[in-house]
Amino acid sequence: xxxxxxxxxxxxxxxxxxxxxxxxxxxxxxxxxxxxxxxxxxxxxxxxxxxxxxxxxxxxxxxxxxxxxxxxxxxxxxxxxxxxxxxxxxxxxxxxxxxxxxxxxxxxxxxxxxxxxxxxxxxxxxxxxxxxxxxxxxxxxxxxxxxxxxxxxxxxxxxxxxxxxxxxxxxxxxxxxxxxxxxxxxxxxxxxxxxxxxxxxxxxxxxxxxxxxxxxxxxxxxxxxxxxxxxxxxxxxxxxxxxxxxxxxxxxxxxxxxxxxxxxxxxxxxxxxxxxxxxxxxxxxxxxxxxxxxxxxxxxxxxxxxxxxxxxxxxxxxxxxxxxxxxxxxxxxxxxxxxxxxxxxxxxxxxxxxxxxxxxxxxxxxxxxxxxxxxxxxxxxxxxxxxxxxxxxxxxxxxxxxxxxxxxxxxxxxxxxxxxxxxxxxxxxxxxxxxxxxxxxxxxxxxxxxxxxxxxxxxxxxxxxxxxxxxxxxxxxxxxxxxxxxxxxxxxxxxxxxxxxxxxxxxxxxxxxxxxxxxxxxxxxxxxxxxxxxxxxxxxxxxxxxxxxxxxxxxxxxxxxxxxxxxxxxxxxxxxxxxxxxxxxxxxxxxxxxxxxxxxxxxxxxxxxxxxxxx
Amino acid sequence: xxxxxxxxxxxxxxxxxxxxxxxxxxxxxxxxxxxxxxxxxxxxxxxxxxxxxxxxxxxxxxxxxxxxxxxxxxxxxxxxxxxxxxxxxxxxxxxxxxxxxxxxxxxxxxxxxxxxxxxxxxxxxxxxxxxxxxxxxxxxxxxxxxxxxxxxxxxxxxxxxxxxxxxxxxxxxxxxxxxxxxxxxxxxxxxxxxxxxxxxxxxxxxxxxxxxxxxxxxxxxxxxxxxxxxxxxxxx
Numbered sequence: 114x115x116x117x118x119x120x121x122x123x124x125x126x127x128x129x130x131x132x133x134x135x136x137x138x139x140x141x142x143x144x145x146x147x148x149x150x151x152x153x154x155x156x157x158x159x160x161x162x163x164x165x166x167x168x169x170x171x172x173x174x175x176x177x178x179x180x181x182x183x184x185x186x187x188x189x190x191x192x193x194x195x196x197x198x199x200x201x202x203x204x205x206x207x208x209x210x211x212x213x214x215x216x217x218x219x220x221x222x223x224x225x226x227x228x229x230x231x232x233x234x235x236x237x238x239x240x241x242x243x244x245x246x247x248x249x250x251x252x253x254x255x256x257x258x259x260x261x262x263x264x265x266x267x268x269x270x271x272x273x274x275x276x277x278x279x280x281x282x283x284x285x286x287x288x289x290x291x292x293x294x295x296x297x298x299x300x301x302x303x304x305x306x307x308x309x310x311x312x313x314x315x316x317x318x319x320x321x322x323x324x325x326x327x328x329x330x331x332x333x334x335x336x337x338x339x340x341x342x343x344x345x346x347x348x349x350x351x352x353x354x355x356x357x358x359x360x361x362x363x364x365x366x367x368x369x370x371x372x373x374x375x376x377x378x379x380x381x382x383x384x385x386x387x388x389x390x391x392x393x394x395x396x397x398x399x400x401x402x403x404x405x406x407x408x409x410x411x412x413x414x415x416x417x418x419x420x421x422x423x424x425x426x427x428x429x430x431x432x433x434x435x436x437x438x439x440x441x442x443x444x445x446x447x448x449x450x451x452x453x454x455x456x457x458x459x460x461x462x463x464x465x466x467x468x469x470x471x472x473x474x475x476x477x478x479x480x481x482x483x484x485x486x487x488x489x490x491x492x493x494x495x496x497x498x499x500x501x502x503x504x505x506x507x508x509x510x511x512x513x514x515x516x517x518x519x520x521x522x523x524x525x526x527x528x529x530x531x532x533x534x535x536x537x538x539x540x541x542x543x544x545x546x547x548x549x550x551x552x553x554x555x556x557x558x559x560x561x562x563x564x565x566x567x568x569x570x571x572x573x574x575x576x577x578x579x580x581x582x583x584x585x586x587x588x589x590x591x592x593x594x595x596x597x598x599x600x601x602x603x604x605x606x607x608x609x610x611x612x613x614x615x616x617x618x619x620x621x622x623x624x625x626x627x628x629x630x631x632x633x634x635x636x637x638x639x640x641x642x643x644x645x646x647x648x649x650x651x652x653x654x655x656x657x658x659x660x661x662x663x664x665x666x667x668x669x670x671x672x673x674x675x676x677x678x679x680x681x682x683x684x685x686x687x688x689x690x691x692x693x694x695x696x697x698x699x700x701x702x703x704x705x706x707x708x709x710x711x712x713x714x715x716x717x718x719x720x721x722x723x724x725x726x727x728x
Numbered sequence: 729x730x731x732x733x734x735x736x737x738x739x740x741x742x743x744x745x746x747x748x749x750x751x752x753x754x755x756x757x758x759x760x761x762x763x764x765x766x767x768x769x770x771x772x773x774x775x776x777x778x779x780x781x782x783x784x785x786x787x788x789x790x791x792x793x794x795x796x797x798x799x800x801x802x803x804x805x806x807x808x809x810x811x812x813x814x815x816x817x818x819x820x821x822x823x824x825x826x827x828x829x830x831x832x833x834x835x836x837x838x839x840x841x842x843x844x845x846x847x848x849x850x851x852x853x854x855x856x857x858x859x860x861x862x863x864x865x866x867x868x869x870x871x872x873x874x875x876x877x878x879x880x881x882x883x884x885x886x887x888x889x890x891x892x893x894x895x896x897x898x899x900x901x902x903x904x905x906x907x908x909x910x911x912x913x914x915x916x917x918x919x920x921x922x923x924x925x926x927x928x929x930x931x932x933x934x935x936x937x938x939x940x941x942x943x944x945x946x947x948x949x950x951x952x953x954x955x956x957x958x959x960x961x962x963x964x
Contacts, residue, residue: 498862519894521864567892568812619742622764648892649921651763651960677894718896 128297129290135381136286143278151396153274154347159388160281161343166369166380167288168335171295174375176328177308178228182239183336183365185246186216188356190337191344192250195258195351198268205269209341216337217330224329228322231311243357250353259350269345277346284342285381288335292377295331299586299595304328305375306572306583313570316532318558318587318636360407367414373424382426387413467605467664471598472637483546485510485640485671486531491540493523493530493695500526501537502695508640511666514673515686515703519716522692524675525567528642532564533557544640558587563638565629567645567675573618577608580617580628584635595635602631606661623654630661640671647678659685679717680725683707691716729754729915730775730806730883735784737774744770746939747784752883752915759918759926761960762936768919769811771936772885775917776808777801789882803831805882811891813868815875817861821852824860824871828878837880844911845874848904866897870904877908884908885917890925898922905929923960927951935960 126133139160146152165187173179193215194208203211219242227238250256264270271277295301307314307321314321344351364387372383391406398405421428486508493501500523508514516524529535531542533554541550549557558564563584572580578599585595603613606627617628626646633641643662647655655678662672663685676682683689683703691699691712699709706712713722734747744767752758762768773779775786777798786794793801802808816824825845829838846853849870855863860871869889876884886905890898902925909916909929920926927933933950935943943955950956 495862517894519864520866520892520897645892649764649888651921654764677892677898679895716894716896718899720899721895 129293132286132289132293135289136282139282139285140279143275143282148273148275150274153278155389155392157274157278157281157346158392159384160278160285161339161346162364162368162388163381163384164281164285164288165336165339165343166365166372166384167285167292168332168339169365170332170369170374170376170380171292171304171335172325172328172332174369174379175292175295175301175304175308176325177375178325178329179236179366180239180329180332181236181362182242182244183332184357184359184361185219185239185243186333186336187340187343187361188243188246188353189216189219189333190340191348191351191356192255192258193337194341195260195344196255199258199261204267205341205345206267209269209338212337212341213334216333220329220333221326224326228325228329240362243359247353247357250357255353257350257352260345260348269341274346277342280342281346284338288339289377289381291331291335295328296377297592299590299592300324300327302575302579302583302592303586305575308375309572309574310570312534313566313572314583315534315554316558316564316566316570317584317632318555319583320553320555360410363407363414364410367410367417370424371413371417371421373426373428373430376424376426376430379424379426383424386425467661467668469602469605469634469665469668469670471601472634472668483510484508485545486673487541487543488527488531489541489543491527491530491537491542493526493535493537500695501530504540504692504695504697506690506697508671508673510671511669512671512687513662513666513685514671515682515689516673516675516692517677517679517682517689517706517712517716518692522716523695524692525644526695527692528564528644528673528675531557532562532642555587558636558638559589561637561639563633563636563641565626565633565641565643565646567648569622569625569629571617571620571625571628571632574616576614576616577620577628577631578603578613581631581635584632587636598635599631602635606631606634622649623657626650626658627661634665634670638670640673641665643672643674645675645677647676647681652681655681656684679707679721680728729756729789730917731787732775733785733787735774735781735786737770737779737781739770739779743782744939745774745781748936748939748941750934750941750944752917755913755915756932757909757916757918757930759920759930759933760936761920761923761926761933761956763959764921765938766936767939768936769887770939772808772810772887772917772919776806776885778808802879803833805831805833805880806885807876807879807881807883808885809872809876809887809889811887813865813872815860815863815868815871817859819860820857821860821863821871822856824875825852825878828875829880831879834878834880838878841878841880845877848877848907848911849874866893866900869893869897869901873901873904873908877912881914883915883917885919887919888921889918890920890922898925902929923956927956 143153143156146156169180169183190212193212194205197203197208197211198205223239223242227235264272303319303324307319307324311321340356348355368383368387369380371387372381373379387410391409394409395406484507488504488506491501491504504527518524526535530537533552536551541548544560544562549560572583581599581602582595585598590598620628646658650658659681662674665672674682686703688701689703689706690697691706691709693711693715698711699706707717713719730752733749735745736743736747737745748771760768760771770779774781777796785792788804788806825842829835829841834841851867852871852874860868863871873886873889889901893901906929918926927947927950930947932946934941935956943953
């Protein structure tokens with residue numbers, strides 16, 4: 114037992130070694146500076162801004178939801194602590210935690226409606242809150258609040274500024290360890306995935322709203338603690354301007370962006386560069402040019418966005434990776450070839466049989482002849498257009514259903530209704546008898562419906578393996594299980610172990626399609642909705658996709674395919690449905706459907722039919 | 729008319745085009761076929777100037793345009809209809825088309841051109857006032873091509889116009905491209921995955937593979953070539 118604990122402690126030490134070292138360096142610097150208050154104060158400011166920006170980084174960097182009103186949480190923390198201390202005599206140590214809880218609550222209340230919004234709305238909505246808070250606090254007489262001067266540990270007040278430096282170092286360590294834990298966790302992966310592509314994340318079973326709110330709450334609570342330390346260590350008297358002012362977000366943004374958003378070390382590096390610069394400028398020329406510091410932050414913000422959008426740490430880490438790869442290659446004596454190491458085309462991958470037993474699909478009784486999916490009288494309208502009109506469809510288990518129809522016939526809409534992106538006005542969707550009509554995409558995914566997209570929706574900045582892992586997370590797997598599943602799925606679909614570590618952005622069209630299949634499979638589906646898998650593929654590649662789909666059914670997975678490459682589709686579909694103008698107009702065996710006069714008239718065209726007859 | 733000499737282009741450290749030379753004559757129809765990732769789209773992007781070429785020379789109508797910005801090339805009459813129907817979804821069909829005629833030379837002919845486009849694409853005529861985002865995939869593709877024509881191109885470059893279209897609409901698109909050529913007298917450069925249709929239409933074609941041109945010939949030769957038959961027409 115003891116040995117185990119010791120081992121675990123060692124493991125933690127190693128994982129967070131860099132953080133511990135950096136924080137120790139902070140302390141050593143403080144020791145070297147000695148009693149000089151001026152330099153100690155600069156160090157303290159660096160630590161505080163690094164903590165604030167690292168907290169901000171959770172929701173805005175990793176989650177990609179920029180919180181323009183982030184000062185709301187610093188201010189809430191500081192005001193809660195100071196007011197509780199002044200009015201009720203509550204120790205700031207406890208007040209600090211109360212402030213964190215209050216900030217978390219505010220984040221929850223603000224986030225619940227606004228985090229549903231996409232794009233810039235959330236960012237803009239958050240800025241309203243500090244702007245509302247300032248006049249309210251001013252009105253009730255709290256425009257400026259001085260901190261009662263009690264030199265005691267319980268009052269978080271110390272004569273020596275170095276005590277605050279120690280507090281700030283500990284705070285920074287806590288924040289960085291939290292960020293590191295998030296980075297390595299399932300939660301962190303989901304956060305990065307939804308930042309990249311919310312629609313796809315939902316399709317993979319991730320509850321995006323919950324993930325975003327959780328990140329927002331974490332950022333807010335940590336920010337509140339930082340606000341308290343800032344108030345006690347630097348301010349002595351807090352004001353609505355100093356705690357809720359717009360200058361805070363300008364500094365937070367410029368430090369984070371210059372250092373590198375969505376990286377562990379970015380905010381700390383940014384703070385270590387910008388804060389001393391601003392302080393020195395302020396003391397050197399601040400008397401002649403007041404506000405010089407703000408100009409520095411503003412200028413760095415603009416310059417950072419234009420010239421170094423990935424930040425100093427972002428840039429450095431790419432170089433580091435490059436050189437370490439080069440070094441490794443030199444050691445192994447391998448010639449470094451720039452660009453992707455191999456393509457599927459080179460390997461002439463032949464998809465043999467897929468063995469997906471390890472997924473243990475939930476489709477228990479494959480023998481029962483009940484339908485896996487029933488679509489009953491479903492209608493959907495978009496402002497006057499009716500993409501689906503009274504659609505009825507029964508999908509038997511373990512077969513391939515091909516869906517064809519003209520562009521705009523409602524095929525993709527049908528998929529979106531089945532997996533919950535859209536809710537129909539009328540009708541019901543049943544998955545093995547269970548009503549899923551009103552379920553959200555992530556719950557539909559967890560019930561066993563996988564999805565691939567017409568326009569591939571891969572997380573392009575995650576690696577192949579990480580993309581597939583996101584699928585496994587949807588079904589509730591932890592990091593190590595997810596990674597094991599992802600490896601096996603990738604191997605089955607023909608990704609080499611080397612290719613697994615390449616970012617998805619560099620994949621070929623065929624590989625991107627295979628990645629979408631892999632990701633959908635990792636969610637352990639009973640039913641997979643496949644939207645135009647062959648678009649943009651050559652005939653040979655299209656046939657490979659056909660083989661894969663056929664293999665899925667052999668593994669007990671039902672597949673519904675939308676496809677325009679009809680000559681390939683009929684080779685592997687067990688039966689087909691023809692849609693036109695939102696209605697099912699033909700149904701039956703593939704031969705039947707493509708001979709249907711309506712389908713020829715509206716979709717296939719006589720020319721196609723002739724060509725098909727010839728071949 | 730267009731002559732690209734040994735152009736190369738880099739994409740994130742990878743050479744996607746390696747010293748490619750192609751030419752398109754006046755009123756000529758040139759098809760470029762090749763598998764995914766062969767560099768077809770990059771080639772068009774390099775010619776239209778949305779991607780910089782790292783070496784080589786591009787000459788259009790006896791003018792060196794290698795260093796010219798994309799909008800300046802449009803002004804000269806090189807019109808690129810990119811892959812994936814990049815229309816303006818929140819503008820109406822008519823507004824989309826009007827924006828196509830932004831080129832100085834095209835402005836004067838706006839009404840005239842509109843008539844030509846509407847004749848070519850009767851379905852767009854019926855949907856003049858509809859928001860482009862609410863059009864079906866096939867209609868959006870037609871709009872994208874129509875918008876290209878509104879600019880009165882000298883060289884019209886089409887990138888996979890049949891992508892994601894139903895078999896019938898794909899046929900319609902190819903028919904229309906044939907029409908455009910007969911009616912407008914414009915040089916066309918077509919990039920297609922559907923080799924059969926693309927080759928049927930062209931005077932001359934190029935086969936692109938891994939950033940290099942592996943074959944260049946006229947239509948008959950290409951369609952008769954065993955390599956093309958096997959690799960691109962899917963006939964065993």
